Amino acid sequence: MPLYRDEAIVLRTHKLGEADRIITMLTRGRGRVRAVAKGVRRTKSRFGSRLEPGMVVDVQCYEGRNLDTVTQVETLAPYGDAIARDYTSYTAATAMLETALQLAEDLEPQTQQFLLLAGALRSLAERNHDPGLVLDAYLVRAVAVAGWAPSFHDCAKCGAPGPHRAFNVQAGGAVCSVCRPPGSSAPAPETFGLLSALLSGDWEVAAASDPRHRRQASGLVAAFVQWHLERGVRSLRLVDRG
């Protein structure tokens, strides 16, 4: 049976039988992988703590017919452990992991998604920025990497240079007064500014933003993500916004 080794972020785990777990991971080289980790729920297991959600690991597995099996794990960064000590960060991280789970494809290299998620988890673990901003920045960039880059300045339909007043999820972001479909919303200009800052990674602008505009931006980002992801992101509802 062929063995492989890759860097991976643990996205989700499921109990299997008495003491095993199925681990769903985002690997750098082969996309989404599901593998069985045997005996990890026994307290004596050396693997257990390394294969929890949000952990970045160096993993070795052998390929199986349906499921692969984990044979070795080394921790690269125990972000999950640090994140779980702050409830707001934990709920933000869970929403990121679920989004990554839905965006990732099996057996396709996912270097960009991998680096984006690892960076966002690191930011939560090290408490670099407000967890809500880290989550929203991750979400807009993750959908952008997946090929649905939103526009927060120029018109998403005709390309007319912005700023514009209206926002439409289905159209792809900002829309000019000519293209504006019925049912578009009209967020504050500062909200557009914040969304652009999140997409480009301008943390100075993002950190200076007002709570009111953060709330508005979060709502638009969530609507955008839910629109593009077929199954929706369940854990977004339970994000602790403080």
Place this chain on the structure above:
Amino acid sequence: MYEGAVQDLIDELGRLPGVGPKSAQRIAFHLLQADAEDVTRLVTALTEVKAKVRFCEECGNVAQGERCRICADPRRDHSAICVVEEPKDVVAIERTREFRGTYHVLGGAISPIDGIGPDDLRVRELMQRLAGGEVQEVIIATDPNLEGEATATYLSRLLRTTVPDLAVTRLASGLPVGGDLEYADEVTLGRAFEGRRRVDA
């Protein structure tokens, strides 16, 4: 696929947690070959458990009456509550004989990805028990995994802000007894370091 009743049994067994299609088939054929008496005993046990067992109105543990054996016992220390995820955790802690207080069973851990938030657990019931003022200490004994840790984080934040005088503790997550230090993983070893205690001379 088997015929009628056998397949029905395999399907039902396969819906149990931790039982895959292969195990379901094995158990079904074991039952087919077993004595009729043994099967009747199993059937009675299954029927009785649904008919008689309820959940304790106070702590949420499995009980035969309105309150469980532990909540109804006046010799237990009712000023201390140990919060656990499942009834099986109560059994595990009882086996240690270390704890003489009462329990509170949450019914799981916070897991947003499964759609389970604080409102889906017995958190409100815990707060109601604390409102009486009799309870002095809450020991959080959720599972030593990420969901258990996050649930503990949520509870301690809630308890700290709403009941400031309450002593809130968390089980130390330490090294497995009987193991070698060099084999401990880094997260467990890190937590054991964090939870180190002073050695009295």
